[in-house]
Amino acid sequence: MRPQKVLDKDLLTALGKVFRSKGYEGTSIKDLSEATGLKKASLYHRFPDGKEEMANSVFSHIDEWVKETIFFALNDESIVPQARLKQAIDHISTLYNGGSYSCLFRAFSMENGLQLFEKHISNGITAYIKAFNTVGLALKFNKKEATEHAVQTLIEIQGSLILTKALNDTSIFENTLKNIENRYLKQ
Template sequence: MRPQKVLDNEVFSALTKVFRAKGFEGASLKEIADATGLKKASLYHRFPDGKKQMAEAVFSYLDEWVQQNIFQTLKNTNLSPTERLDKSLFYINELYNNGAESCVFRTLSMKAGMELFGDLITNGMKQWIHHFEILGLAFGKPELEAKQNAIQNLIDIQGSLIVSEGLKDLDVFKNTLQQIKNRYKIE
């Protein structure tokens, strides 16, 4: 068997860039092939179910990264709550390239994407809320406040990515991460 010329991580990274930029409906097979360095036949060999399977692979790839870096950090009881918050915000900033990258929740939640990936999007958002809720409880917040803060964090992150892109001002995202940090300051 011939070794693969393009490694899986390179493929997943390229797929992620295309789907972040174009969404499910807007991403053409030509753009995907160009980005991955694979011919269409090779793409279909790796992803027999086509573009839908490619998008699912992106969800899986990003979910694994978020689980390992952000969620594990948010629930790591070997770190103080402040360290957990700081480290997770560092990883969130890395995930979204300082606010320059769109979130796949947004780009894949357009009409066809929501029909195909609605459960994955809903589950992903629930995980973000759950793990930020764990952090809030670690900071000693009452359960309701921890949940409300967790939901607000997700709204703030997602909203700031859209506004940063629309205004072409990455400081919006940077300032939002600081506001999230301030939300947990002990008074």
């Protein structure tokens, strides 16, 4: 058996970049082929169910990374909550490349993408809120405050990503992350 030209991690990263920039509906197999350096036949060999399978694989890949980094940091009771929050914020910055990458939730929530990926999107958002709620409780917020902070955090992250793209200014995203951290720590 010949070794794969493109490793799974690299392949999923390349596919993810295309989906993030063009959305699910706007992405063609040609776009995905060009981004990965694989011929269409090779893509279909690795993903027999086509573009939808590629998108699901990208979601799963990023979801796993988020669980291992962001959610792990927010839930790691072996370190103080302030450090947990800081680590998670740093990982969020990495996930979005300092604000230069769009969010998959947004990219896949347009047109038919929402129907196809509603479960991924809903589960992802719920998991983010739960993880930020956990760190809020660890920082001694009451349940209502912890939930409000968690929801507001997601609103701010998503909104800042849109503004960052629209204004081509990554400082918006980075400042938002700093403001989130300050809001949590200045109870």
